[in-house]
Amino acid sequence: QVQLQESGPGLVKPSGTLSLTCAVSGVSIRGSHWWSWVRQPPGKGLEWIGEIFHSGSTNYNPSLKSRVTLSVDKSKNQFSLRLTSVTAADTAVYYCARGVVDGREWHLYAFEYWGQGALVTVSS
Amino acid sequence: QSALTQPASVSGSPGQSITMSCTGTSSDVGGYNYVSWYQQLPGKAPKLIIYEVTNRPSGVSSRFSASKSGNTASLTISGLQAEDEADYYCSSYSPSYTDISTHVVFGGGTKLTVL
Numbered sequence: 001q002v003q004l005q006e007s008g009p010g011l012v013k014p015s016g017t018l019s020l021t022c023a024v025s026g027v028s029i030r031g032s033h034w035w036s037w038v039r040q041p042p043g044k045g046l047e048w049i050g051e052i053f054h055s056g057s058t059n060y061n062p063s064l065k066s067r068v069t070l071s072v073d074k075s076k077n078q079f080s081l082r083l084t085s086v087t088a089a090d091t092a093v094y095y096c097a098r099g100v101v102d103g104r105e106w107h108l109y110a111f112e113y114w115g116q117g118a119l120v121t122v123s124s
Numbered sequence: 125q126s127a128l129t130q131p132a133s134v135s136g137s138p139g140q141s142i143t144m145s146c147t148g149t150s151s152d153v154g155g156y157n158y159v160s161w162y163q164q165l166p167g168k169a170p171k172l173i174i175y176e177v178t179n180r181p182s183g184v185s186s187r188f189s190a191s192k193s194g195n196t197a198s199l200t201i202s203g204l205q206a207e208d209e210a211d212y213y214c215s216s217y218s219p220s221y222t223d224i225s226t227h228v229v230f231g232g233g234t235k236l237t238v239l
Contacts, residue, residue: 045232046170061227110160110175112172114169
């Protein structure tokens, strides 16, 4: 079955760079799906960060675009998030997720498989 | 790109039906049939319960149904059960015409309390 697992440092210093990787198992990352990152600050709602296709095509949340880079490593069947110049406001649980496609392999902008989430705290 | 608007909380008694709303604009909810709903239990990852406005993924209870009218989408849960107590989030496709890219926007979430 499809499984996603986030990994990376749980503590990042202010002005530093947050880096997380999502390992995908049970399915090839080369398929028709887009792969996303979503975050959730403690006690708050969900925020879409961005998405990447196995070709390397990306879409980013405009509010984060200047600080976010998504990348994909097909050989390791994983994709990654890099967020620069972090502040305390970036403290959140970060989820990776797989997008839904229909029978024509069209992106439906919904997320059917999620990782368990990784808490990243920005603090000195 | 603004967050979609959801009521902070709704409540209902076991066996009752409740409906919660998700209001956007003609640029997101009202303009496309790519509205989704998620259920999030405490400490867990969100679970997809509705996609493309009305479709339920395999395995999701038929007690969950959804619809859309204009810029507002709605989620209805019938036959409320204690296990339905959770946070519910809506989301929508929200394209940008300034940089020709696609985005997803979430609502702020609604806390469902089963009395």
